[in-house]
Amino acid sequence: xxxxxxxxxxxxxxxxxxxxxxxxxxxxxxxxxxxxxxxxxxxxxxxxxxxxxxxxxxxxxxxxxxxxxxxxxxxxxxxxxxxxxxxxxxxxxxxxxxxxxxxxxxxxxxxxxxxxxxxxxxxxxxxxxxxxxxxxxxxxxxxxxxxxxxxxxxxxxxxxxxxxxxxxxxxxxxxxxxxxxxxxxxxxxxxxxxxxxxxxxxxxxxxxxxxxxxxxxxxxxxxxxxxxxxxxxxxxxxxxxxxxxxxxxxxxxxxxxxxxxxxxxxxxxxxxxxxxxxxxxxxxxxxxxxxxxxxxxxxxxxxxxxxxxxxxxxxxxxxxxxxxxxxxxxxxxxxxxxxxxxxxxxxxxxxxxxxxxxxxxxxxxxxxxxxxxxxxxxxxxxxxxxxxxxxxxxxxxxxxxxxxxxxxxxxxxxxxxxxxxxxxxxxxxxxxxxxxxxxxxxxxxxxxxxxxxxxxxxxxxxxxxxxxxxxxxxxxxxxxxxxxxxxxxxxxxxxxxxxxxxxxxxxxxxxxxxxxxxxxxxxxxxxxxxxxxxxxxxxxxxxxxxxxxxxxxxxxxxxxxxxxxxxxxxxxxxxxxxxxxxxxxxxxxxxxxxxxxxxxxxxxxxxxxxxxxxxxxxxxxxxxxxxxxxxxx
Numbered sequence: 001x002x003x004x005x006x007x008x009x010x011x012x013x014x015x016x017x018x019x020x021x022x023x024x025x026x027x028x029x030x031x032x033x034x035x036x037x038x039x040x041x042x043x044x045x046x047x048x049x050x051x052x053x054x055x056x057x058x059x060x061x062x063x064x065x066x067x068x069x070x071x072x073x074x075x076x077x078x079x080x081x082x083x084x085x086x087x088x089x090x091x092x093x094x095x096x097x098x099x100x101x102x103x104x105x106x107x108x109x110x111x112x113x114x115x116x117x118x119x120x121x122x123x124x125x126x127x128x129x130x131x132x133x134x135x136x137x138x139x140x141x142x143x144x145x146x147x148x149x150x151x152x153x154x155x156x157x158x159x160x161x162x163x164x165x166x167x168x169x170x171x172x173x174x175x176x177x178x179x180x181x182x183x184x185x186x187x188x189x190x191x192x193x194x195x196x197x198x199x200x201x202x203x204x205x206x207x208x209x210x211x212x213x214x215x216x217x218x219x220x221x222x223x224x225x226x227x228x229x230x231x232x233x234x235x236x237x238x239x240x241x242x243x244x245x246x247x248x249x250x251x252x253x254x255x256x257x258x259x260x261x262x263x264x265x266x267x268x269x270x271x272x273x274x275x276x277x278x279x280x281x282x283x284x285x286x287x288x289x290x291x292x293x294x295x296x297x298x299x300x301x302x303x304x305x306x307x308x309x310x311x312x313x314x315x316x317x318x319x320x321x322x323x324x325x326x327x328x329x330x331x332x333x334x335x336x337x338x339x340x341x342x343x344x345x346x347x348x349x350x351x352x353x354x355x356x357x358x359x360x361x362x363x364x365x366x367x368x369x370x371x372x373x374x375x376x377x378x379x380x381x382x383x384x385x386x387x388x389x390x391x392x393x394x395x396x397x398x399x400x401x402x403x404x405x406x407x408x409x410x411x412x413x414x415x416x417x418x419x420x421x422x423x424x425x426x427x428x429x430x431x432x433x434x435x436x437x438x439x440x441x442x443x444x445x446x447x448x449x450x451x452x453x454x455x456x457x458x459x460x461x462x463x464x465x466x467x468x469x470x471x472x473x474x475x476x477x478x479x480x481x482x483x484x485x486x487x488x489x490x491x492x493x494x495x496x497x498x499x500x501x502x503x504x505x506x507x508x509x510x511x512x513x514x515x516x517x518x519x520x521x522x523x524x525x526x527x528x529x530x531x532x533x534x535x536x537x538x539x540x541x542x543x544x545x546x547x548x549x550x551x552x553x554x555x556x557x558x559x560x561x562x563x564x565x566x567x568x569x570x571x572x573x574x575x576x577x578x579x580x581x582x583x584x585x586x587x588x589x590x591x592x593x594x595x596x597x598x599x600x601x602x603x604x605x606x607x608x609x610x611x612x613x614x615x616x617x618x619x620x621x622x623x624x625x626x627x628x629x630x631x632x633x
Contacts, residue, residue, distance in 0.1 A: 040535060042533060058278065060073075060084075061085075063245050063282065063284055065092070065093075065225075067432055067435040068435050068439065069087070071438060071458075072443070073232040077232050077236050086258075088243065088244035089242065090543045090547060092225040092226070092547050094287055094395065095287050097221055097222045098395020100339055101218050101341060103125050103432065104125065105122035105176060108154045111154045119179045121431070123437075128433070129185075130460070131461060133470075134495055135224050138215055141326045142191070142196060142325050143214065144327070145330065146209060148162075149162060149165060149330050151335060153331070154335055169212060173214050176188070176214065186215040196211035202320050203379055204379055218326075220496060224463075227465055241539065248282075257276055261274045281425065283426075285442075298422070302420060304401040307359045307399070308353050309353075309356045310396075310397060311350060311392060312349060312393050313392055315389060316346060317346060323342070326340060327339070332375050344522075362395055363597040364392035364394050365598070368394075373389075398429055399429065417441050425445060439458070469499055472501075479509075480505060504525075514526040514527040518549070519555050519562060524550075528548065532548035539574070541567050541585060552592065556602060560592045563584075563589055566588075585606075
């Protein structure tokens with residue numbers, strides 16, 4: 001095996017239950033000492049994985065560490081292939097970390113008559129609710145209907161005077177429920193004006209006629225990607241972030257491998273950083289960069305991708321008066337819809353759709369902020385200003401360009417798998433909800449190449465943290481309270497890590513200081529920094545603040561105010577010098593200012609940083625033994 005299970009001891013009271021977790025399963029056991037087995041995914045494991053990929057030929061090499069690439073790696077490993085994955089930056093650092101956090105069928109695609117896409121997405125929504133119940137949760141949506149509404153949710157035809165609009169929407173939502181079939185979460189229904197006002201008191205009452213309630217789901221996009229990757233690693237996949245494909249190797253007109261170079265900031269340059277990875281099948285899952293990757297392999301691009309930039313605003317829920325239900329702002333003058341989605345103590349507002357050519361480091365612009373605020377203020381009682389915005393975030397979606405000219409708002413989210421003459425398999429398009437089906441289609445193609453019987457193991461494969469979740473929830477709550485953690489922190493740990501939250505609680509049991517919040521009004525704690533380094537391949541401060549947690553999304557300074565503290569915690573694990581801690585904290589603050597765009601003035605410049613000493617002793621009672629290199633095999 002190329003990964004390592006390590007034992008973690010949790011002190012407990014006599015008579016309490018004992019649980020053990022191996023390969024993602026959680027089972028009750030008898031005994032006096034609690035023991036949890038946790039899979040290590042650390043910098044040491046990453047180095048071992050790269051060494052293995054360079055020394056032993058792979059069956060499948062995946063390029064791209066977003067949700068699509070993660071799904072391909074998991075499906076390949078689950079089917080018994082020897083698989084490796086490389087990502088030039090951090091996992092989920094592109095499109096997969098900048099979504100609206102929804103797992104949904106895509107109600108706006110009904111007016112486009114894209115029923116197969118909606119049906120596929122609704123089926124995948126149901127599978128995710130079962131396979132990752134701690135990460136994917138049902139969410140109700142309120143769709144208000146105003147007297148001035150003519151094209152809600154993108155209806156192409158406006159009935160005269162809006163007469164019969166409610167009946168049209170009711171028919172569409174009935175079809176939405178029917179397409180979900182047995183995976184339907186709940187049936188939609190019509191709401192009276194009074195019911196809409198009661199459920200969504202933040203909406204402007206003037207002109208409000210009635211509304212609808214329907215059901216989809218929400219998730220944590222980066223945590224979902226990490227869960228898929230950890231599940232793939234448990235099945236034997238080798239993973240390496242900060243490792244970029246720089247050129248391809250050919251033999252007799254076929255791709256046989258990839259030269260990959262490490263891109264970790266601060267790493268030494270030189271020939272030793274480049275690895276030749278051979279594989280029988282190479283999958284290009286680089287999303288909006290898929291065309292570039294095809295050309296890097298020497299191929300003509302088989303897919304034409306139209307990147308579409310989506311920007312979101314993050315606002316305090318209490319400022320909006322938003323409850324636990326999402327709201328659909330029914331229409332904009334350019335035919336789009338905007339969601340207001342509850343996200344812990346925040347609300348996410350978005351998204352925009354703008355065709356772009358420059359796809360590196362998307363950042364919200366003044367125009368996009370003005371656009372979203374303008375439409376939001378058309379529908380909410382208390383007008384908001386730029387000062388009410390906590391943060392913004394942007395990402396580029398890999399929409400497939402169609403033969404007829406369409407605006408990005410009209411482009412379909414379907415996906416495609418294409419094969420180049422030299423054997424490169426490229427998958428792109430799609431969306432977060434359908435990642436599993438995209439991966440399945442890729443592996444079906446590989447199975448056909450291999451002459452193997454096609455199987456679909458991921459249909460019912462529970463992700464790491466999901467097996468035994470229903471039983472473990474009570475144990476997590478009990479132990480969290482015993483450690484003095486408040487309800488919000490306990491709820492967050494369970495919702496982000498599932499049964500693996502027990503491992504984080506073990507960290508806090510070993511050192512109470514790791515139970516402290518990183519930011520006073522957010523539920524993230526120090527133990528998550530240590531866990532991210534040991535179990536989730538976090539190698540930089542940005543990996544922790546922007547993706548392993550969402551401090552960068554939910555904190556007004558984007559986490560710059562705690563960058564030095566996080567650097568100190570990581571230094572304990574990674575052996576950073578004081579100079580490296582300073583460099584990491586300053587680099588993250590510069591990144592936070594760049595991502596803030598027009599709101600950058602809120603964030604102190606990197607020169608204002610002071611680096612703190614490590615926040616805990618190097619050896620705590622929670623010990624993670626480093627295995628020897630031989631033990632990785």
